[in-house]
Amino acid sequence: MITLTPSISFDWGGHATDVGLSNLSNNFLYASAVVLALAMMSFALDLAGHPGRMARAAEAAETSAGATAEAAAGSGGTTVLERTSEKTPAIPEKRQWAGIGMSLSWLGMLLLAACVVLRSASVGRPPLGNMYEFAIVGAFFVMGAFLVWSLKSDVRSLGIFVVGPTLLTEMLAALVFYTAASQLLPSLKNYWLSIHVTVAILSVAFFTIAFSTTILYFVQKWREDIHDTKFTFMDAVPGSEVMDRTTYGLLIIAFPLWTFTVIAGAIWAQKAWGHYWGWDPKEVWSLVIWVVYAAYLHARATAGWSGKKAAYIALAGFGCVLFNFCVVNIFIVGMHSYSGM
Template identity: 50%
Template sequence: MTDYTLAQLSNYSVYSAMVVLTLAMLAYALYLARIAPERSERTAEVPERELVAAGAGAPAPEAGIEGSAPGAANGDAGVDRRGGAVEGPEPLGARKAAGVGRMLTLLGTLLVVAGVVLRALEVHRWPLGNMYEFALVGAMFTLLVFTGWSARRDLRWLGLFVVGPVLLVMGAAITVWYTDASELMPSLRSYWLAIHVTVATMTVAVFTIGASLGVLYLIQDRLETTGSPRAAFMRRLPTARGLERLTYAAHVVAFPMWTFTVIAGAIWARQAWGSYWNWDPKEVWSFVIWVVYAAYLHARATTGWKRQNATWIALAGFVCVLMNFAVVNMYFVGQHSYSGL
């Protein structure tokens, strides 16, 4: 099989994956839309029941706020105090949509993996030599992390917020960052490419999921704190406390991986350029990312810091990740100018 044929098959796999993932995203959106009426109808019944249970003159706790369990005394489902999703039966249509979304996500993941493998066979090397390949492998790892985590935990509510960003990255990769197969620069011809850059892409994948969780946490926390009416599907998501814990867990996993990425990059730089640190724009931004995420973990563990403020630091770290990839690679000239564009 020729390299040209492999390139075509890789591109077909990527395009097919985008179609399948688009359908998965729509299925997850339908899932959230289908559970909304069910929760809304049940919520509307809560005040009358609670007034009876609480007695005359006793205030009824607000539905869906953490610390209260609407209708719990009457056998009705409420918020899981451990921070999980709201319990209770879901409409059949919602469950079917979630099942379709999960199967399509799995199929899309397999197609992305096929696209990466075929690209590797085409270029006869580890497929991490330019922005297109990095974005494609990053999308693959994000999907693998999500599908693997979904096998251990019910994350149907998160599907839309993971598949959506992945589709955006893949769309940019295939339309803006795509480059034909090319030889690696001499400094990249090292086994450290497979170690350093692979761990970096895996870390960015976990950071992406952590950022999605962080955004959902801040929205959920805002709604719970102000007592504002929430979209019905938001009541099906974990509580703000549960989302914050998931956000923290993702970053606890990603931060040591990014630390290894920076250290491995320094070792590779010593072999390639004769110095561990050269103040190259890519090196500087990698260190900035490390500092910002270290600040998040420190703030998260420090008494007196609000978890909302700490989460904003984590989101600032993800903005730095995007800057490092989409801006530094394209507009900053340095020893790491490997975008291929």
């Protein structure tokens, strides 16, 4: 009898660290960062060309309308007008740089996926044990969520505002948060690591995209209020109302995931430390994040808040997310001090 066994198994600490795979993982991270930087440049060129696209589209529409009017006058009836209009539909101009940006985004995401998989293979466990691993997995989730979204909606105009924070996260992971591949602390060797931390990172990915759309809401609202005619490249980005609704939709997805994160963390705490809640700094700030985003959703659902008032709460929520990740993990000592730094 032949027994098939998987080549990679998670033994939560018995696996010797493979330095070669770890270094290869790092190289894929650098490659992903380079590709995403090129994607950002492509999206920037697409936005820069938007005023010209609009001018050419308006000129083409004028030319088409003039030809249609001449044809109608020569035929002496509205029937020809209707028929001619049907034969010359408005065709949007191809956005070459946006297409390149999306293709590079897919490539960057695949390279980042290889980075995550190789990091996992190098230590024989899920790559969720320290801030470096949280960051690379989080960046992968952000890109994955954005690209899946792109399959259903045209989000090319948002590309630079999503790829930018992802690239920044990759740079911070490589230059600030980096931790050499190593085994888990004994308290982390539990299957709840995969459940609790994975869902937490996924929810933070949605919080991050919602932060970008919130910033875009403020920018577009300011432009609308002053009737901006200077920064016309931003006309390619949807207006403030669309950005407001988009943020709301993203946070509706993120909030239940974060709720599960808090509950799962309490269950794991009971198994690891014998109590569900110990007012550890990480627990407290996780609860603060939950309360702020709950206030955001409650204000929108019951008080009918939208626009700036709701956006300020959303910004406060993401500020708490950043504080929890960058300050609590590094500078505040507690039972969750697993940053690896």
